Amino acid sequence: MKIHIIGGGNLGVAIAKGLSKFSQGNQITITRRNTSSILYLEELGVTVSADNKHVIQYADIIILTIKPYQVDTVLAEILPVISNKVIASAVSGLSIENLQNKIGAGNSAIRIMPNIASQFGASATCIAFHEKDKEKAQNVVALFQDLGTAPIIDEKLMDAATVLAASGTAFALRYIRASMQAGIEIGFDWQTALAISAQTVKGAAEMIMEEQIHPEQLIDRVTTPQGCTIAGLNEMEMHGFSSSLIRGIKTSLKQIKG
Ligand SMILES: NC(=O)C1=CN([C@@H]2O[C@H](COP(=O)(O)OP(=O)(O)OC[C@H]3O[C@@H](n4cnc5c(N)ncnc54)[C@H](OP(=O)(O)O)[C@@H]3O)[C@@H](O)[C@H]2O)C=CC1
Ligand SMILES: O=C(O)[C@@H]1CCC=N1
Known part of the structure; x- marks a missing residue:
């Protein structure tokens, strides 16, 4: 064509x-x-x-x-x-x-x-x-x-798609950047921290797409009782991790709708 x-x-x-x-x-x-x-x-x-x-x-x-x-x-x-x-x-x-x-x-x-x-x-x-x-x-x-x-x-979801799928690229990259910054604080040089963070996100996305299950089912496989993952997750949520992402996406949508 x-x-x-x-x-x-x-x-x-x-x-x-x-x-x-x-x-x-x-x-x-x-x-x-x-x-x-x-x-x-x-x-x-x-x-x-x-x-x-x-x-x-x-x-x-x-x-x-x-x-x-x-x-x-x-x-x-x-x-x-x-x-x-x-x-x-x-x-x-x-x-x-x-x-x-x-x-x-x-x-x-x-x-x-x-x-x-x-x-x-x-x-x-x-x-x-x-x-x-x-x-x-x-x-x-x-x-x-x-x-x-x-x-x-459906076209009525097109603005929502703009935010989730197009702006979403920037949101995902910002997660990777934050993860990299934390990686530097806990001992890695930025290149190594970035490579590990990006590959980890890619791996998580591949699991979701392959298994087509709810993310929480996969999270459950990572969160060992009394382990470091659940401790970190709970701390993030106490500081508004999910709610800040949700609020950001809804604000982006409001910006498109004017
Ligand atoms: N960036 C993204 O991730 C996404 C963007 N979009 C949408 O895509 C559109 C473009 O976004 P984006 O690529 O970021 O914007 P850019 O500003 O990077 O690209 C727009 C391009 O249009 C060209 N342009 C301007 N006027 C004319 C003209 N008269 N004739 C031909 N070309 C012209 C400009 O070049 P020049 O000045 O040299 O002509 C410029 O390179 C927007 O509507 C945006 O909302 C949608 C999804 C994702
Ligand atoms: O930020 C924007 O307005 C455009 C649309 C989605 C991605 N970039």
């Missing part, structure tokens, strides 16, 4: 890199106004352009990875030269209905919420679309399945 990514920033580049590695047989074009920092993507076989319209008429899927306030400018530029296109938007807060109204009935609006782990084929990309576009959305779903998981969700 021919994939046209508009907005070669953090997310757009992660998707382009992921597609070049994990989704064979696609032709990828990525655009931004100042291309100098992403020209290296050409070495991965990705076409880089400052012209949003460059080969767009051949695109099977157009992916929007621009900021909300950049949408109208970009659409004004591309709409005169496209018709009958699938436009997959990762723009946070932009509803399918709003995008569909902007792009007209001749094109299809699909909403996607990937995260930057797309680059490593490890994103959790939530996807929503209207029933009329069910068939056209299948290519988008298949594409993002190559980049990790791609659950189809």
Whole structure:
């Protein structure tokens, strides 16, 4: 397929890199106004352009990875030269209905919420679309399945997905950083502490995904009675570990909803 990514920033580049590695047989074009920092993507076989319209008429899927306030400018530029296109938007807060109204009935609006782990084929990309576009959305779903998981969700959960799955990357990284900092305090150099913390999180996530059980069942396997784990966990909870995470996620959601 021919994939046209508009907005070669953090997310757009992660998707382009992921597609070049994990989704064979696609032709990828990525655009931004100042291309100098992403020209290296050409070495991965990705076409880089400052012209949003460059080969767009051949695109099977157009992916929007621009900021909300950049949408109208970009659409004004591309709409005169496209018709009958699938436009997959990762723009946070932009509803399918709003995008569909902007792009007209001749094109299809699909909403996607990937995260930057797309680059490593490890994103959790939530996807929503209207029933009329069910068939056209299948290519988008298949594409993002190559980049990790791609659950189809009800659009009313899209803002929640943004926070859980996209902002969630930063939340998980902050846990890893805190764990690393503690690791330094108890005797490791930062590199060793970081490597141990990251691998431990990866191992925990793999167990959850493999066994598909409640985390507390796995936690129970680690917490030896009178042992160090339960002592540490209880101390963390007394200082608001879970509640601070929950409050943070709910605050992020409020920020999107405005
Ligand atoms: N970062 C993330 O983890 C995630 C982000 N999102 C959403 O994705 C969108 C992009 O986020 P993010 O990648 O972080 O933002 P960035 O600012 O990193 O990327 C946006 C890119 O768009 C380019 N751009 C701006 N105007 C135009 C234009 N007229 N034509 C073409 N390109 C343009 C900018 O480059 P230049 O100025 O050179 O044109 C910039 O590189 C946002 O809506 C965000 O909410 C969603 C999920 C995860
Ligand atoms: O922070 C943001 O607004 C964007 C959306 C999710 C991740 N980054």
